[in-house]
Each structure stands twice: as C-alpha cells, then as structure tokens.
Amino acid sequence: MIPLALVTKNLGKHKLRFVLTVLSLSVAIFLLCVLRSLVVALNAGVADAAANRIIVQSKVSLFVQLPQSYGPRLALVEGVEALARWNWFGGYYQDPANFFAQFATDPEELFDVYPEIQVVEGSKADFLANRKACLLGVDTAAKYGIRVGDTMPIIGALYPTADGSAWDFTVAGLYESKRKSVDQNTLFFHYEYLEKSLESGFASGPGGVGIFVLKVAPGFDPVEVMSEVDALYENGPQAVQATSESEFQAQFVSMVGNVPLLVSSIGGGVMLAILLATLNTMLMSAREQTRDIGVLKALGFTDGSVSGVLFLQALVLAGCGGLLGMILATASAPGIAAAIGSMFPGYQVTRGTLLEAAGATALIGVLAGIAPAVRARAMTVIDALRAVR
Amino acid sequence: MGANPMIRLRGVTKSYTRGGEALVVLDRLDLEMEQGGFYALMGPSGSGxxxxxxxxxxxxxxxEGQIWIEDEDIARMDGPELAAWRAEKVGFVFQGFNLIPVLTAQENVELPLLLTPLSRRERHEHARLALELVGLDDRRGHRPSQLSGGQEQRVAIARALVTDPRLILADEPTGDLDRKSADDVLGLLQRLNRDFDKTILMVTHDPEAAQKARAIVHMEKGGTLGRIEPLEAVRP
Structure with missing residues (x-):
C-alpha cells in the first residue's frame, strides 16, 4: 500500500521548485517533439514516395541542367508511360523571406505523373488553357491569403526579368496533395511560359531541364527502366542518373546534412541535462523526506511501499512536465508549420512523435526515481529517524 | 513479575561497531513486563x-536472544514480517513527534489505517475519534506547523492508538515539551493505560514524568538491568 496522498503533497510542498522543474521538463519535451517532427517532415517525402516514378537528373549534379532534347528520347524508353519536365524557378513572393518552391513543368503531364495532385479550388482546365496560369498549394495560398483569380507576382531570383519586374502568374487553381510525396506549398506553372520568356529575352537564366520525372507503366520493372535510361546516355553528350523517387528524396534530404544525427545529438543533450536536473530535484526532495521514510517504516509500511512513494513522485513530476511539453508541441504545431512550412513541408506532431516523447518522459521519470527509491529502501528505520528535518 | 507477561526478553544482546570497535549496548538482558503495565525506562545516557x-x-x-511480545518471538521475524507486526501490534510516540509535515492532523492519524482493510470512510471516522480522544477534534485540518508542541505530541499519540494496538512505546515523549504540555501528554498516557488497558513503555530522563508510570525500570551503564521500582501510589 503506497500512501498516494503523500506523493502529491510532497511534490506540492515546494511549489516553486515543482513549477520550475516541470517547466524545464516541458521545454525539453517540447523541443524533442519539435526536433522529431522536423525529421519526420524531412523524411515524409521519402516514406511516401511513389514506387512507379523515376527521377532523371544529370549525373554530375542536381544543379546541372539536362538538354531539352532528352525528353522525347526518354519518352520512347520501353515502360515509360508519361514524362514531365521539372525546372526549379527559385523565386520569391514580394520579399526574399517569403520563400517557397516554384517549378516550371508540363501541366498536362503533371496530373498524369502525379495523380495525388487534386485541384480543390478553381479549375484544372483554366490552368491548362492559360500559359501564364499557375497552380498553387493550399498551404501557401492560406499563408499569404491568395485566392483563385488573384495575380501572384514572383520575383525571379534565378530567372530575373530584363527590367527587374516580377513574373505575374494568374492563380487558376489551388491544389491539395493526397500523399506526402508532394507538399502543399508549391507553385507550378507552364514550362512553356519559362521557355518562351527565355527565348524572347523577357528573362534570363539557365536553359534546359532540371529533372525529368518518368511514370513507369504497370507491369514494367522500374529498376530495369532505370538501367535502360542510364545506359541511354552513358556515353554522353551528358550522362544521366536515374533514381527511384524515394532515393531522390533521400538524396535531397541528405543535401542539408545529416539532420537526423544532428537532431538526435541536440535532443539527446537536452534530455541528459534535464534528466540530471530532475534527478537532482528528486534527490533533494528525498533527502528532505528522510525522517518521513523512517516514520512510515516505523508505522509498518514496507520498504517497497516507502520507496514506491519516492519513485511515484519522480514519475508524477516527469509526467506533468512531459504532458505539458506534448500539449505545447501539439498546440504550437499549426503555427510552426505556417512559419517553416516552405522549408519543412508537412510539419506536424505525429502520434509516433508523441509516443516517443511519452517514452522519453517515462524514461526520465524512472531514471530520476530509481536512486531515491533505492536509497529509501535500503535505509533502516533507526537511521532514517535520526535524520535532521 | 506477574504471571501474564506481555514482554519477555531472554539473553538479549545488542552491540554497535563504532570506530572499528564493538560497543555492547545491551548485554544478555532478561526482562519481563506485564500486560497492562505502564513502565518508565530510566538510566544514564548509553545505558541502552x-x-x-x-x-x-x-x-x-x-x-542474540529472544524477544517475546505476547506469544510471538519478534527476534526471529524478517523485515516484512516485522513491518506487518508493527502495523498491527505497536504504537510509537517519539520525542520529536515525527508527524509528516505535509499532512494534516487528520491525515497523519489516518496514515497507519492505510495498512488495514478499513474503508476510506471508516478510516476517516476512526481518525476523527482518536483525535477527539486526545482533545484535538477541532484541529483536524491543521498541519503540524500550525500546532503547538503539546498538540503535535497529542496528534502523535492519536496516531499511535488509532489502530488500537495493545502496546505503546514512547521515547522521551515529553522531552521537547514545557511542563504544562508534558503533564497533559503524561496524563493522556496514564488514561490510555488505565481506561484502555494499553501496555506502555516510556523512555524518559525526567523523574517527574517517570513518577506518572506504575513502575520504573532502571537501566545501568553497560546495558544491564538495574532494579524495577513499583510505584503503587499511582495505581488506580
């Protein structure tokens, strides 16, 4: 029998100490949730990549453009059902801080290769019909208050116009993505618009194609298609590298460094610091309760019950901090997603992240509770009663 | 000693190791105390x-030795058995009161009842009656820091008797109290002995306190038993 009233009353005895420890724990668990969510967001595209899509890029680097002429040849490779050109535009909306992805692409093929892209407002037909039209992700539209029919001026950092003015895109539709392989922040516009603008001198910038995205027809092995694509330009004029979509996404994530390792290191350091702080609090608290330990034992409470009081105190303390941290992380997720959505599309605190945070909370509670509990268990009644209060 | 001993000690030896040397505190002690007695245990410091x-x-x-309390040799019991035995058979009153500071008087008195099969309501009622018995019914919601020393010790006595043990052990119960409070506490112990037939063993340095008992057990330096002095005058 553990006197539960003692658990809560001992924790409440030093209110300031309790509040400060809970706050430090909650900050640590909040940070853990945020850091894990960043990793989850980064890896979402990898996890949800389509198995029937192949990305073809320059073998030299992702930043080297491929010739336009590759497109028709790649479309003829056996097993290729559809092909879409993608070109990174690298512009911004009004201010350089308003950064999100824009791609020039083939509009009709886009829907063919990416069936998860669904127009939810406006019209797909309008997007296809108007060369200056664009399709905008619902998250970016919500962030900047853009509606269908609005003109969206984008400053072309990689493709500046001759007079320095913005590229004006008419928002023909807003899309949602049914899979995380495509985020909901991107602006897609007609590849032809970019091509003609470069030809006419309206703007300048690298020609060619960033990547070709191939859709593999049912019944064909994507690995064999990739081998054939690689072999096609093995001897030039420019060698290509064909990868699965998941490989491509993973390669893209790794370009920003070993984020999971970095995040784990930071998270681990924070957790260790908080564990030590909580352990210190619990040891101080246990020392103050030494005489109470003696009294309880003298009254007939077993060693297990008495050590259980101290162990539960650590668990409750950690639980309060952990729960608060998880609530903060969940409540702040929409705000954080809005602020960094363009860098980390699909940011959200998942159930898995919350389970990890709950596990970390329990681990801190257990580790912080073991030492005082073992000490209380081992202490004789006589020694405990001699302690100065 | 009477024919109905509550406490029987046979050849009890206890020593501690201090600075590498064994210090014998009790040396082959034999002692009997009768059921319903009120004993004051006196002696110089270090007499055990x-x-x-x-x-x-x-x-x-x-x-070494045997310690029989009623019909049980507690010297043979292990830790958990002793804990269960203490919970049922003994009430303790300490010099420093030893109340749990974060609990109210009512909660302190209820604490030993958590080890009984009583319901929450029954525990509450038993504790209330115990506090009423020691005259602190109106202080049930007070924490130890809100009570005087005498009141704290009366709460401790209520805690000691709430499980209705037959044996109450008090270690210098008046050591931290003024004369008036000490007399109140001693009067309460006398009443528990007289009216409720509790066997009480009280360690004290205070000759006045010892005079409230029915007998004084004198301990000698070196942990041996001196004389047992009956105090017939205080018998009811």
Whole structure:
C-alpha cells in the first residue's frame, strides 16, 4: 500500500521548485517533439514516395541542367508511360523571406505523373488553357491569403526579368496533395511560359531541364527502366542518373546534412541535462523526506511501499512536465508549420512523435526515481529517524 | 513479575561497531513486563534505553536472544514480517513527534489505517475519534506547523492508538515539551493505560514524568538491568 496522498503533497510542498522543474521538463519535451517532427517532415517525402516514378537528373549534379532534347528520347524508353519536365524557378513572393518552391513543368503531364495532385479550388482546365496560369498549394495560398483569380507576382531570383519586374502568374487553381510525396506549398506553372520568356529575352537564366520525372507503366520493372535510361546516355553528350523517387528524396534530404544525427545529438543533450536536473530535484526532495521514510517504516509500511512513494513522485513530476511539453508541441504545431512550412513541408506532431516523447518522459521519470527509491529502501528505520528535518 | 507477561526478553544482546570497535549496548538482558503495565525506562545516557525500546518495537534486530511480545518471538521475524507486526501490534510516540509535515492532523492519524482493510470512510471516522480522544477534534485540518508542541505530541499519540494496538512505546515523549504540555501528554498516557488497558513503555530522563508510570525500570551503564521500582501510589 503506497500512501498516494503523500506523493502529491510532497511534490506540492515546494511549489516553486515543482513549477520550475516541470517547466524545464516541458521545454525539453517540447523541443524533442519539435526536433522529431522536423525529421519526420524531412523524411515524409521519402516514406511516401511513389514506387512507379523515376527521377532523371544529370549525373554530375542536381544543379546541372539536362538538354531539352532528352525528353522525347526518354519518352520512347520501353515502360515509360508519361514524362514531365521539372525546372526549379527559385523565386520569391514580394520579399526574399517569403520563400517557397516554384517549378516550371508540363501541366498536362503533371496530373498524369502525379495523380495525388487534386485541384480543390478553381479549375484544372483554366490552368491548362492559360500559359501564364499557375497552380498553387493550399498551404501557401492560406499563408499569404491568395485566392483563385488573384495575380501572384514572383520575383525571379534565378530567372530575373530584363527590367527587374516580377513574373505575374494568374492563380487558376489551388491544389491539395493526397500523399506526402508532394507538399502543399508549391507553385507550378507552364514550362512553356519559362521557355518562351527565355527565348524572347523577357528573362534570363539557365536553359534546359532540371529533372525529368518518368511514370513507369504497370507491369514494367522500374529498376530495369532505370538501367535502360542510364545506359541511354552513358556515353554522353551528358550522362544521366536515374533514381527511384524515394532515393531522390533521400538524396535531397541528405543535401542539408545529416539532420537526423544532428537532431538526435541536440535532443539527446537536452534530455541528459534535464534528466540530471530532475534527478537532482528528486534527490533533494528525498533527502528532505528522510525522517518521513523512517516514520512510515516505523508505522509498518514496507520498504517497497516507502520507496514506491519516492519513485511515484519522480514519475508524477516527469509526467506533468512531459504532458505539458506534448500539449505545447501539439498546440504550437499549426503555427510552426505556417512559419517553416516552405522549408519543412508537412510539419506536424505525429502520434509516433508523441509516443516517443511519452517514452522519453517515462524514461526520465524512472531514471530520476530509481536512486531515491533505492536509497529509501535500503535505509533502516533507526537511521532514517535520526535524520535532521 | 506477574504471571501474564506481555514482554519477555531472554539473553538479549545488542552491540554497535563504532570506530572499528564493538560497543555492547545491551548485554544478555532478561526482562519481563506485564500486560497492562505502564513502565518508565530510566538510566544514564548509553545505558541502552532507546535501543531496548527499538528492539521491543521491532525497529531494530538483536544480535542474540529472544524477544517475546505476547506469544510471538519478534527476534526471529524478517523485515516484512516485522513491518506487518508493527502495523498491527505497536504504537510509537517519539520525542520529536515525527508527524509528516505535509499532512494534516487528520491525515497523519489516518496514515497507519492505510495498512488495514478499513474503508476510506471508516478510516476517516476512526481518525476523527482518536483525535477527539486526545482533545484535538477541532484541529483536524491543521498541519503540524500550525500546532503547538503539546498538540503535535497529542496528534502523535492519536496516531499511535488509532489502530488500537495493545502496546505503546514512547521515547522521551515529553522531552521537547514545557511542563504544562508534558503533564497533559503524561496524563493522556496514564488514561490510555488505565481506561484502555494499553501496555506502555516510556523512555524518559525526567523523574517527574517517570513518577506518572506504575513502575520504573532502571537501566545501568553497560546495558544491564538495574532494579524495577513499583510505584503503587499511582495505581488506580
């Protein structure tokens, strides 16, 4: 029998100490949730990549453009059902801080290769019909208050116009993505618009194609298609590298460094610091309760019950901090997603992240509770009663 | 000694190791105390009074010997058995009161009842009655820091008797109290002995306090038993 009233009353005895420890724990668990969510967001595209899509890029680097002429040849490779050109535009909306992805692409093929892209407002037909039209992700539209029919001026950092003015895109539709392989922040516009603008001198910038995205027809092995694509330009004029979509996404994530390792290191350091702080609090608290330990034992409470009081105190303390941290992380997720959505599309605190945070909370509670509990268990009644209060 | 001993000690020895040397505190002690007695345990410092009380209360283990309390040899019990025995058979009153500071008087008194099969309501009622008995019914919601020393010790006595043990052990129960409060506490112990037939063993340095008992057990330096002095005058 553990006197539960003692658990809560001992924790409440030093209110300031309790509040400060809970706050430090909650900050640590909040940070853990945020850091894990960043990793989850980064890896979402990898996890949800389509198995029937192949990305073809320059073998030299992702930043080297491929010739336009590759497109028709790649479309003829056996097993290729559809092909879409993608070109990174690298512009911004009004201010350089308003950064999100824009791609020039083939509009009709886009829907063919990416069936998860669904127009939810406006019209797909309008997007296809108007060369200056664009399709905008619902998250970016919500962030900047853009509606269908609005003109969206984008400053072309990689493709500046001759007079320095913005590229004006008419928002023909807003899309949602049914899979995380495509985020909901991107602006897609007609590849032809970019091509003609470069030809006419309206703007300048690298020609060619960033990547070709191939859709593999049912019944064909994507690995064999990739081998054939690689072999096609093995001897030039420019060698290509064909990868699965998941490989491509993973390669893209790794370009920003070993984020999971970095995040784990930071998270681990924070957790260790908080564990030590909580352990210190619990040891101080246990020392103050030494005489109470003696009294309880003298009254007939077993060693297990008495050590259980101290162990539960650590668990409750950690639980309060952990729960608060998880609530903060969940409540702040929409705000954080809005602020960094363009860098980390699909940011959200998942159930898995919350389970990890709950596990970390329990681990801190257990580790912080073991030492005082073992000490209380081992202490004789006589020694405990001699302690100065 | 009478034919109905509550406490029987046979050859009880207890020593401690201090600075690498064995210090014998109790040396082959034989002692009997009768059921319903009120004993004051007196003697110079180091004579083993508190050690004897701790052994009789099952708070410590003897090196050798037998300690029979009623019909049980508690010297043979292990830790969990002793804990269960203490919870049922003994009430403790300490010099420093030893109330749990974060609990109210009512909660402190209810604490030993958590080890009984009583319901929450029954525990509450038993504790209320115990506090009423020691005259602190109106202080049930007070924490120890909100009580005087005398009141704290009366709460401790209520806690000691709430499980209705037959044996109450008190270690210098008036040591931290003024004369008036000490007399109140001693009067309460006398009443428990007289009206409720509790066997009480009280360690004290105070000759006035000892005079409230029915007999004084004198301990000698070196942990041996001196004389047992009956105090017939205070018998009811």
């Amino acid at each position: 009074k508190t050690t004897l009380l701790n052994l009789i209360g099952g708070l410590d283990h003897a090196d």
